[in-house]
Amino acid sequence: MKRVRCPKCDNYITFDETHYQAGQSLVFECPQCHKQFGVRMGVSKLHNIQKEEKTEEAAEDKGYGTIVVIENVFHYKQVIPLQLGDNIIGRYMKGSGINCPIETVDPSIDMNHCCINVSYDKNNNLKYILRDGPSNTGTFVDNEILGDRERRVIEDGSLFTIGATSVILKIKGNKED
Numbered sequence: 201m202k203r204v205r206c207p208k209c210d211n212y213i214t215f216d217e218t219h220y221q222a223g224q225s226l227v228f229e230c231p232q233c234h235k236q237f238g239v240r241m242g243v244s245k246l247h248n249i250q251k252e253e254k255t256e257e258a259a260e261d262k263g264y265g266t267i268v269v270i271e272n273v274f275h276y277k278q279v280i281p282l283q284l285g286d287n288i289i290g291r292y293m294k295g296s297g298i299n300c301p302i303e304t305v306d307p308s309i310d311m312n313h314c315c316i317n318v319s320y321d322k323n324n325n326l327k328y329i330l331r332d333g334p335s336n337t338g339t340f341v342d343n344e345i346l347g348d349r350e351r352r353v354i355e356d357g358s359l360f361t362i363g364a365t366s367v368i369l370k371i372k373g374n375k376e377d
């Protein structure tokens with residue numbers, strides 16, 4: 201899958217590039233703002249898109265772990281590094297200012313859907329606490345919805361669901377490994 205960015209609202213649109221040939225002109229309609237725009241499938245354009253994807257695949261773990269957003273019909277796979285403190289997770293929208301935006305067209309993900317707080321516990325191990333936004337559709341851990349004021353400790357490999365999207369916490373260099 202490849203993607204293009206809407207020139208009006210910055211929303212990402214994913215498409216299957218194997219259906220098209222280099223040099224072919226495509227017209228997209230942005231599902232978010234309904235702007236129509238054309239993209240020519242030049243070789244260089246494809247190359248640039250691939251390069252961008254690689255950069256994100258190799259998204260640097262800053263030492264506080266990452267979240268892996270599993271690919272589905274709304275978006276491709278994304279790896280987003282976490283930082284100490286609050287990591288606000290939601291659907292990417294221009295100007296929303298959150299630090300863990302997911303580029304997706306999943307309409308059931310809020311702009312500010314949930315948050316992972318990263319801190320050190322008293323034994324100097326990293327600790328990850330998930331809480332809901334509060335969001336419209338909720339945040340689920342092990343198919344259980346988090347309560348409005350619930351704070352759930354999550355660990356390496358923990359899977360949670362926001363909208364139709366599954367996310368896995370990955371912690372490298374965990375002291376307990």
Ligand SMILES: [Zn+2]
Binds near residue numbers: 206210211231233
């Ligand atoms: Zn748009």
